[in-house]
Amino acid sequence: MSSTPKPGHRVRGSATGRPLMAALDLFGRRWTLRVLWELRHGPLGFRALQQECDGMSSSVLRQRLLELQEARLVERGSVESYCLTALGREASEELIGLHTWAERWAAELDTAPADHDK
Known part of the structure; x- marks a missing residue:
């Protein structure tokens, strides 16, 4: 039985999925x-992807890649990539759109006083 979240199946936060x-x-x-972010520019081998992800453990990376493959967001390319x-x-x-928003958000927080500081 897979633990990969899928639409239509019970998931965290939704009994209906x-x-x-x-x-x-x-x-x-x-x-x-x-x-997903590190693969945005193109294929990476397992070790290269692990390095880009700040050396995350190989077992966690393996699990995430399996989940993302099952979710059809990632696939194995040629030559172990x-x-x-x-x-x-x-x-x-x-994610790129969210990244752009997050940069604007960070800039706003840096320049505007927080409401609770008033």
């Missing part, structure tokens, strides 16, 4: 977003 809740469950797993699928590239594009 709404697609958004399944995606949030998958993306909320430690290192999952980082793996991993790459994003079409769905994975779409998710990566959304």
Whole structure:
């Protein structure tokens, strides 16, 4: 039995497995977003991906890659490399948008006084 979140199945936060809740469950797993982020520029071998992810443990990386393959966001390419699928590239594009927003958010927090400081 797989533990990979899937739409239509019970996931954290949703007994019905709404697609958004399944995606949030998958993306909320430690290192999952980082793996997608590091694969955004193209395929990487296991060791290279592990290095890009700040040396995360090989067992965790292996588990995340299996989950992402099962979710059809990552696939094994040629010569022992991993790459994003079409769905994975779409998710990566959304992450880039979130990254852009996060940069604006950080800048705003750096320049504006917090309400609780007043």
